[in-house]
Amino acid sequence: MSAEPRTIGDISRRLQARTLSAAEVTERCLGSIAERDPSINAYITILADAARAQARAADEEIKAGRYRGPLHGVPISLKDLIDVRGVPTTAASRVRAGHVASDDALVTARLREAGAIFVGKTNLHEFAFGTTNEDSAYGPVHHPLDLTRSPGGSSGGSAASVLADMAYGSIGTDTGGSIRIPSSVCGLVGLKPTLGEVPIDGIVPLSILLDHVGPICRSVEDAGLLHHTLVGTKPLPAIVPRKLRGLRLGIPRGHFFAVMDPQVGAAFDDACRRLTRAGAVLEDVEIPHAGDAGTIYVHLVLPEAASYHAATLDSRPDDYTPNVRLRIEMGRYILAEDYVRALRGRDALRAEVDATLQDRDALFLPTMPTVATRLGATTVSIDGTEEPMRNVMLRLTQMFNITGHAAISMPCGHNTEGLPIGVQTVCRHTSDLLEIASAIEPVLEQ
Amino acid sequence: MTVTAWLELAILDAERRELPALRPLLEGLARSTAALRAADWNRDLSGTADTRLRPNVR
Numbered sequence: 001m002s003a004e005p006r007t008i009g010d011i012s013r014r015l016q017a018r019t020l021s022a023a024e025v026t027e028r029c030l031g032s033i034a035e036r037d038p039s040i041n042a043y044i045t046i047l048a049d050a051a052r053a054q055a056r057a058a059d060e061e062i063k064a065g066r067y068r069g070p071l072h073g074v075p076i077s078l079k080d081l082i083d084v085r086g087v088p089t090t091a092a093s094r095v096r097a098g099h100v101a102s103d104d105a106l107v108t109a110r111l112r113e114a115g116a117i118f119v120g121k122t123n124l125h126e127f128a129f130g131t132t133n134e135d136s137a138y139g140p141v142h143h144p145l146d147l148t149r150s151p152g153g154s155s156g157g158s159a160a161s162v163l164a165d166m167a168y169g170s171i172g173t174d175t176g177g178s179i180r181i182p183s184s185v186c187g188l189v190g191l192k193p194t195l196g197e198v199p200i201d202g203i204v205p206l207s208i209l210l211d212h213v214g215p216i217c218r219s220v221e222d223a224g225l226l227h228h229t230l231v232g233t234k235p236l237p238a239i240v241p242r243k244l245r246g247l248r249l250g251i252p253r254g255h256f257f258a259v260m261d262p263q264v265g266a267a268f269d270d271a272c273r274r275l276t277r278a279g280a281v282l283e284d285v286e287i288p289h290a291g292d293a294g295t296i297y298v299h300l301v302l303p304e305a306a307s308y309h310a311a312t313l314d315s316r317p318d319d320y321t322p323n324v325r326l327r328i329e330m331g332r333y334i335l336a337e338d339y340v341r342a343l344r345g346r347d348a349l350r351a352e353v354d355a356t357l358q359d360r361d362a363l364f365l366p367t368m369p370t371v372a373t374r375l376g377a378t379t380v381s382i383d384g385t386e387e388p389m390r391n392v393m394l395r396l397t398q399m400f401n402i403t404g405h406a407a408i409s410m411p412c413g414h415n416t417e418g419l420p421i422g423v424q425t426v427c428r429h430t431s432d433l434l435e436i437a438s439a440i441e442p443v444l445e446q
Numbered sequence: 447m448t449v450t451a452w453l454e455l456a457i458l459d460a461e462r463r464e465l466p467a468l469r470p471l472l473e474g475l476a477r478s479t480a481a482l483r484a485a486d487w488n489r490d491l492s493g494t495a496d497t498r499l500r501p502n503v504r
Contacts, residue, residue, distance in 0.1 A: 292485055295478045302475075322467075330471050333456045334479075335447065341482050348487040 008168050008222040012070040015062060022058040022073030022117060025168070026051050029075045029119050032165045040142050042151075042160035044080045044090055045121040051075060054117040061115070069236060070225045072115030077167035079158045080121035081128060082213075083202040084108050091204045092126045092136035094319040095312050105202025107171060107213055107230045114229045119167050122157030126324045128173055128206045129305060130154055131181055131393040132373065135321040140375055143186070145418065149372040152182030152393070158216045159186040169217035169226055175206045176297060177367075177397025179214050180409040184367035184422025187411040189437075190216045191223045192397075193430040195404030198230045207304035209346075210297075210401040220437045223408065227430060237431075241438035242361070245279030249364040249425075250356050255290035256396055261370045261382050263415040268366045271412050271423055274443050275364075282364065285356040289348055293399040294391060296349065299334055299342035300402070306331030350403040357405075357428055362436050367409040367422035369395055396424065406430040408437045412444045449480045 083101035133156025155172030159182030183190025215226035
């Protein structure tokens, strides 16, 4: 596939100018899928014929002057939790065998109306209940830059599809970090919007309290285009970058930096220096109960998952992958009184994060304490210490699922092995976040 | 129910259901539940728990 163009913004400008056709860009993606997906395994269902038909229709409409907007004719993929009419939604599980969606999810319908082309349904960690994308009835997804590594999860197939040029953007879900984690380790932009902003109708849930839907793509511009389409904003607003000079960013030290790969820490500190030189004001902040986020998270997500899966855990437990089954089973043992304590903890955390944003524009921190992990590993070595994989991967992201604040991961260089590093920006509202991220993005690319 | 009592019952149930692999997960969950219950945001009718949020000092 040619090196340029690679962003939705670039593609859409050329499609509108008719210097590129939807058929061409769709064939590029399908060609990449044919060439690379056998080794990456990003897709569960490839919609080649339907995508070609959508592309032909898009080209005819654009030629006739009926241009729908920036997503018209752009191939994207969707995490296989999201219903597409007439296509199975497998959730990467044998439990869903035989399922065919009777209608589009609401986000799918909005993308379809915008003229997006659906290339396929991407592989994921079964039922979104994991961070490595290894536990899937369809096999693990492999990192496009290093096939021995995980692309992160649970939206690993989505991230891999974009990184390997098999789609120009993807829609994932994020319950504890499942958009931001794969975005970080794949060097992409991943947006978790404010809780409740994007509808989850027609999407297989993990936790109603914590689930978010958002884009994985190559730029903040693309994230904005996809996000506003999912929300249903019309017309799509342009993102006006904030001025960096005087932008106040809080860095939540303490818990968030206690477990950190030195190269990730160094990349983050370097980004901070560049932002400071550009005029941003960075200061340390504290979130006193940050260390309790993991405890709060498990006492919310486990019982919520268990309640959704109760019937199938009883009727067909062996159709789950073993690790995912066990985690859902744990949820059946959590007492209601402890779920309520976790809800109170959520309120406390939300108030503390709000307090840090009182006189600041955003929080700024790494997305992951490490880079892409090895497939098959259960621990990860951080500065010479073996740490439990799941705890490490969720450490910097799950907080903001609990509190509901909008958070975006952006690429911030690579480690010495060429593996991407990601940084995270957090705000109360997605619209503010996109403006701030748009200002920060060019500094990170220096 | 104390966390200790909860863990004993949970392990018994997991063994009854022939899910021995659940035991270490339940033991880890018990540690987490103990931390959750000890957190200072918990309101307690006895008035013994600190109901104030710690302020953001910066």
